[in-house]
Amino acid sequence: MTTSIENAIPxxxxxxxxxxxxxxxxxxxxxxxxxxVTAFIIALVAGNNIGAFFSPSGVASDLGRGQxxxxxxxxxxxxxxxxxxxxxxxxxxxxxxxxxxGGRDVQSALGATPMQLKKPWTGQATPMFMMMGVMVxxxxxxxxxxxxxxxxxxxxxxxxxxxxxxxxxxxxxxxARAWAAWLPGLRLVGLxxxxxxxxxxxxxxxxxxxxxxxxISELAG
Amino acid sequence: MTRTSSAGSGAGTANASIxxxxxxxxxxxxxxxxxxxxxxxxxxxxFIALIVAGIAAADVFPATSGAAEALRDQGVWKATQAWANPxxxxxxxxxxxxxxxxxxINIRKTISYRRDAMATGLPVLIQKGSQS
Numbered sequence: 001m002t003t004s005i006e007n008a009i010p011x012x013x014x015x016x017x018x019x020x021x022x023x024x025x026x027x028x029x030x031x032x033x034x035x036x037v038t039a040f041i042i043a044l045v046a047g048n049n050i051g052a053f054f055s056p057s058g059v060a061s062d063l064g065r066g067q068x069x070x071x072x073x074x075x076x077x078x079x080x081x082x083x084x085x086x087x088x089x090x091x092x093x094x095x096x097x098x099x100x101x102g103g104r105d106v107q108s109a110l111g112a113t114p115m116q117l118k119k120p121w122t123g124q125a126t127p128m129f130m131m132m133g134v135m136v137x138x139x140x141x142x143x144x145x146x147x148x149x150x151x152x153x154x155x156x157x158x159x160x161x162x163x164x165x166x167x168x169x170x171x172x173x174x175x176a177r178a179w180a181a182w183l184p185g186l187r188l189v190g191l192x193x194x195x196x197x198x199x200x201x202x203x204x205x206x207x208x209x210x211x212x213x214x215x216i217s218e219l220a221g
Numbered sequence: 222m223t224r225t226s227s228a229g230s231g232a233g234t235a236n237a238s239i240x241x242x243x244x245x246x247x248x249x250x251x252x253x254x255x256x257x258x259x260x261x262x263x264x265x266x267x268f269i270a271l272i273v274a275g276i277a278a279a280d281v282f283p284a285t286s287g288a289a290e291a292l293r294d295q296g297v298w299k300a301t302q303a304w305a306n307p308x309x310x311x312x313x314x315x316x317x318x319x320x321x322x323x324x325x326i327n328i329r330k331t332i333s334y335r336r337d338a339m340a341t342g343l344p345v346l347i348q349k350g351s352q353s
Contacts, residue, residue, distance in 0.1 A: 110346060110350075122250075122254075162282065167283065170282045170283040171282070171283075173282045174278070174279050174281065174282025174283070175279070177278045177279070177281070177282060177298075178275040178276070178278040178279035178282075179275065180278075181271055181274040181275035181277075181278045181298060181301075181302055182268065182271040182272045182274065182275035184271065184306055184309065185264075185267050185268030185269075185270075185271035185272070185305065185306070185309055186268060188264050188267065188268065188309035188310070188312065188313060189261075189264050189265055189268050189309075191264075191313060192260060192261045192264040192265075192312055192313060192316060193261065195257070195260070195313065195316040195317070195320070195321070196254075196257045196258075196260075196261055196316070196320075198321065199253050199254060199257040199316070199320045199321060199324050200254070202253065202321065202324035202325065202327075202328060203250055203253060203254065203324055203327070205328055206250070206324070206327045206328045206331045207250070209328065209331040209332055209334075209335050210243070210331045210334060210335070212335050212338075213243070213331070213334045213335035213337070213338035213339070214243075214338070216335070216338045216339055216342040216343070216346075217338045217341070217342050219342065219346060220341065220342030220343070220345040220346050221342075
């Protein structure tokens with residue numbers, strides 16, 4: 001049986017991207033939650049260290065550890081958020097898969113040839129934006145670790161009084177401060193890309209639902 | 222209207238009645254994406270401003286020029302960080318509060334269209350089934 005619906009093709013199963021979404025949605029969510037929880041624990045340690053520095057018995061090394069932990073917190077936190085949003089994207093892709101398979105079952109039950117919507121450009125662009133966003137978050141995570149190592153290697157006295165710092169310590173402080181300035185922006189750009197992927201997959205869901213309405217009308221006509 | 226008539230060729234008056242509810246056209250599809258792109262652009266703008274802040278911060282450690290220059294760098298660093306970080310969050314908020322709800326509203330409208338299509342088409346299909 002033929003169809004006159006625009007961009008309708010015979011039913012075919014999952015492609016590689018949809019397979020990945022099927023297998024990775026829940027593991028990605030788990031990894032993201034673990035990363036966020038890790039960030040929270042590191043933040044508690046950072047707060048403890050910085051609080052210890054300002055206590056009467058505080059030593060300069062507490063401040064160094066605290067500042068390194070603050071860098072680590074940001075790195076783990078945004079990596080986790082990126083993974084959670086990527087997991088939401090994959091879950092929405094799975095909804096598209098279920099809508100398509102449900103449509104196949106209904107068409108088969110009616111004795112019609114199962115047709116599906118040809119993957120629209122929004123569906124093609126979804127994995128690209130999601131992967132770009134996750135890669136940006138991973139890059140920001142690695143740079144955040146480097147910043148944490150850099151500030152952690154500074155001698156404690158130099159952190160308290162930068163005027164007395166050696167040239168090497170000043171360079172490390174400068175690197176950590178400069179990266180701490182723009183790394184949050186990079187992390188937000190990564191999240192914005194993954195959110196764009198979510199908007200794209202929502203647009204795909206809308207097209208798939210509309211296709212189902214068109215197909216029902218066609219079969220009844 | 223055009224798409225529906227091509228979808229249900231010879232569908233008759235029943236299908237013509239649901240044509241009015243069919244969400245079609247590029248505007249409704251591209252609307253959420255356009256709003257999303259605004260959010261991404263705002264976030265990228267904040268990121269570029271923060272790179273400038275980072276360069277100013279790097280110039281402070283160590284201060285290679287005079288004290289006045291170092292003070293100016295510190296001002297650029299702190300001031301830019303103060304407004305650019307919230308600007309980045311505003312970009313995300315545009316995506317969360319603009320693009321995503323817009324796309325969800327479009328889905329709701331499309332589900333209404335599918336409901337109308339099923340309410341009109343299923344009785345016909347059931348009747349066909351009972352006759353055969």
